[in-house]
Amino acid sequence: MAGNRAASADPDALSWYEATARQRVVALADPGSVREFLPPTERRMSPHLPLFDLPRAFDDGIVVGRATLDGKPVLIAAQEGRFMGGAFGEIHGAKLVGLLRAAIELKPAAVLILFDTGGVRLQEANAGETAIAETMRAIVDARAAGIPVIGLIGGRAGCYGGGGLIAGTCSRLAVSEGGRISVSGPEVIETNKGAEEFDSRDRALVWRTMGGKHRRLIGGADAFCADTVAAFRRAALDLIGRAPAFDLDTLEAEQARLESRIERFGDCRDATDVWARLGVNDPDSVPAMDTRAFDETVARVREANHDAR
Amino acid sequence: METLTFRHTTKKPLPGSVPNAITGVVASGNLEILLERVLPPDACEVAIETPIAGYGVVWEAVVADFVARAQPGGLRISINDGGARPDTVSLRLLQGARLMEA
């Protein structure tokens, strides 16, 4: 596949947030190394969307394939956040599950999942929900077989719903400032709990609560990247190198980490309260920090780095 | 969904040897275009799936202008439309042709 014309071929200049799924994959991997499975020419499209008079995509909104990263073989999946919000449908989910299952046989250095999703596609919800469950199971199997699964999150759809659950099963996560990780989205919370509880139009609040900086500070993500493909590539290589073993010790450490987190921050009313308790000197200045200043802040926060998950 | 297919004869084949390419994303006001070099060198076929019915004459005009300008002989072009405006369609078609010429 000649791939999408990149806004810029230079991974240092190419914005992750702006790039399409295919542009991200091509620019992330070693040049010329990407081999796509079930490419658009195969036309594996959703059988369900036409029933709703909705347009389909030739790849059902996900690119899967093999490539190399610094010479090491990897498997990559990338969701297209602009097609139906990157949501999981039947084909979309099956491509991801298939890729993860193939990892057991192919034994790549890692599986990279480039999340960009609002969760399950409403129009094919049963298949989508099943795909979420199967994906989590397949990730656990891959990790048990010693293959790190790394999530990269910085697209406009964020990583929500089932995508947020799947991210929780990954070995390590990298996130950019624009990236968001959560299960219920801002609108869902507002609809169920009211605007007083969570005003979904207050975008500063949304990012403070679910955005990349918050997730990094509380250790929900393990690396923070500038919004370039090159930064995500460096983060992926780094995280592959320090992925935790998948054993009882790791799981118990993760359980302990989450328990202490809810105990320590459960009564906080706002993310800035959490940051203050984490020891950030001027919590209100965090959203405006550039990457370097933020990295320095993270370096002083003990909880941001851990060997659990 | 409305399905439209236009077949044209071109004066020459599209230069280059890239077998296939894809550009664009199916999103509101956007579209994806899949180009495959699978037809005889003087033939071009453009097949469109669009959720917005009733714009057949506009599609016909956009495709005809593109074929006259790019002479995309040999290409089968498949479009999944998300309600793109004609100028966006023209731009993506030209982007696609450029990818195939590379």
Added chain:
Amino acid sequence: MTEWRGERNDRDARVQAGRVHADGKVVPAGSVVDLLEAILRPGDRVCLEGDNQKQADCLARGLAACDPAKIHDLHMVQSGIVLPEHLDVFETGIAKRLDYSYSGPQGARIARMLYGGQIQLGAVHTYLELFARYFVDLTPNVALIAGVSADRDGNLYTGPNTEDTPTVVEATAFKNGVVIAQVNQIVEKVPRVDIPGDRIDFVVEADTPFYVEPLFTRDPAAMTETQILIAMMAIKGIYAEYGIRRLNHGIGFGTAAIELLLPTYGEKLGLKGKIATHWALNPHPTLIPAIESGWVKQIHCFGSEVGMDRYIRERPDIFFTGADGSLRSNRAFCQTAGLYACDMFIGATLQIDLMGHSSTITQSRVAGFGGAPNMGSDPHGRRHPSDAWMKAGREGQIVGDPALMRGRKLVVQLVETFGEKLVPTFVEKLDALELARKIGLELAPVMIYADDVTHIVTEEGIANLLLCRDADDREQAIRGVAGYTEVGRGRDRAKVEELRARGIIRRPEDLGIEPLDADRALLAAKSIKDLVHWSGGLYEPPAKFRNW
């Protein structure tokens, strides 16, 4: 015996009646209704300050809560019909007649009320016309205005959004009217005196700060390749060609794209210092990269923009600022500047017909005019030359003595051939004509008349209407850039090629522009966050534009 002091005596009596509810000039927010009922008389002409941005919302709520048995049949004379209360008063009978300029957010409701006869409409004005009539035959008896703070003597600080206030106060205070100001707070000493206290009769400390909507913020993340292509053509085919230094931009994405291309594409073309140096413009956040790159010499503003205050304070060489450091805007002066001191107005519209008349009206909305027709018109009173103005004049001149030739203002419409939801921009007949017929307007609400328009730029190319010599040239020039709309598809292809040969239509390739180069990578900022970076952290965008 002729009475020469009737108005003055009447004014004094009103102020006297109002004092009962005040401590000196200061009135608590809870007494607004009592104050208004004491001062207003049935049939009064009232300006309830509703500007493009700033709203006297506390006083608007107060007026709407007055007893219609006491206060009725008011004649409202204000530039903006923006808040629901601005129209509520017509439903209750408090107000009857209306003369205004702009009604963006209330456009649909105002159309229904005009149709239903609840409003007796005088006219829909441009800003300058309405301001002018304040001094001739629409002088307010009472003005209800808004400011940031006031002292107990009534000295008023308007903050960066001065906007219409000085004009309204000038007309009211010096012609026996009563001026009531709402302020966010009463202070010992105001940061600067925008309106001297002897022109203010009462000051109301509002229950909540007045609301300002960010109207001029365009998110670079939403800019499309088509808008970038159009912007490239405008820069190369118009700004560079005519050497446009003094100008006004509309608020659309097309002009915002131009602003973001100046430091990149404009720089590459070697145009820095040669174009776009002096502006009549609201403080558009998208102009920050051009300012920071040294393109812009100075900017005078109609109003301010939410989030730009700190940035403006730190750039006094560029903006007009007061002794306190904050922006001083003034709508009347800036509109005058846009009309007389700018060589070009460039902006978008919703509909253009075959002659080049344009309108932002759709069938069910009366959005009004604001200032676009003032700036988007050729001021025949202009007498100072400039290269751009003279060149346009030469292109448009066909007959007469060359010694008597004068210049032309460039009025450029920057549009995409299709708008939202595939609605065509180019039409055989403007919806405005049908609307005028339906609600009985004497004048069709045309935003910019065909004889003022000099160029139309679309993704298909530039139509230079100055060079057209007859009606057929003009119609085909417009059809020739109308793309795949019905109007565009109806063009005479041979005639369009002839117009292209004569330079009346210029395609991207005629300008040496490759459409595939129209890439978001050309934007000096691709996101609001990039604008914050360009500003050195001084720009503080409102929450709804953030994604961090």
